């Protein structure tokens with residue numbers, strides 16, 4: 001193994017087997033990262049890894065992003081495989097695509113835990129390793145966490161992610177760790193499969209568009225951090 005590879009970036013992505021996480025994984029591998037990805041569906045992670053064909057540069061770690069011990073184990077597995085950790089992407093998330101009047105609170109619980117507790121436990125689990133490398137934390141929020149989607153609890157969870165990004169930034173910036181909120185508008189991914197009729201009509205991005213912003217945040221030079229990226233397809237109003 002060359003010195004370049006030993007020193008290269010190592011990034012852990014939650015929900016890395018589909019959509020934005022999968023596009024980010026491919027891009028980071030292209031840019032010389034070694035990448036670890038999590039997700040609840042072991043078979044999906046294995047299928048994706050086989051598609052990518054990155055060999056030892058891609059580690060799959062099945063697990064639940066809402067469970068601290070599982071996330072901590074994913075961090076430990078990443079460091080054990082690649083020697084260090086230079087970035088994490090809190091990407092796992094979902095929407096119930098409903099509203100406060102008609103939605104199912106039991107489904108909101110799962111959404112709240114995944115979208116809000118998940119990124120928080122990733123920050124906690126990854127911080128010791130990231131402090132050693134002055135690494136990067138990227139939180140995938142949403143434009144729904146920048147502007148309110150009326151009556152929509154998903155929007156509430158993503159406002160919490162926006163708050164978590166600034167909250168975490170203030171906590172860690174003195175240690176040299178950087179924090180970035182990447183807040184995308186609509187993206188064509190399996191996220192919309194659970195919505196009747198799929199994604200709403202109108203302009204929509206590809207996962208690669210968002211992956212480029214995540215990679216941009218992760219690749220800033222030492223001493224510089226991009227704190228917030230809001231990215232929409234031109235023509236998306238909210």
Ligand SMILES: NC(=O)c1ccc[n+]([C@@H]2O[C@H](COP(=O)([O-])OP(=O)(O)OC[C@H]3O[C@@H](n4cnc5c(N)ncnc54)[C@H](OP(=O)(O)O)[C@@H]3O)[C@@H](O)[C@H]2O)c1
Nearest residue numbers: 015018019020039040041064065092093142186187189191
């Ligand atoms: N698509 C959009 O229009 C859009 C817009 C703004 C923001 N976002 C955000 O972008 C992020 C990625 O979503 P996406 O659009 O790429 O959709 P996606 O393809 O459905 O990706 C979500 C990923 O998260 C994983 N996941 C869900 N719950 C998990 C859990 N408890 N533990 C571990 N992994 C979990 C899923 O894998 P498993 O099911 O195997 O666990 C899946 O791989 C989400 O945070 C979403 O809110 C999406």
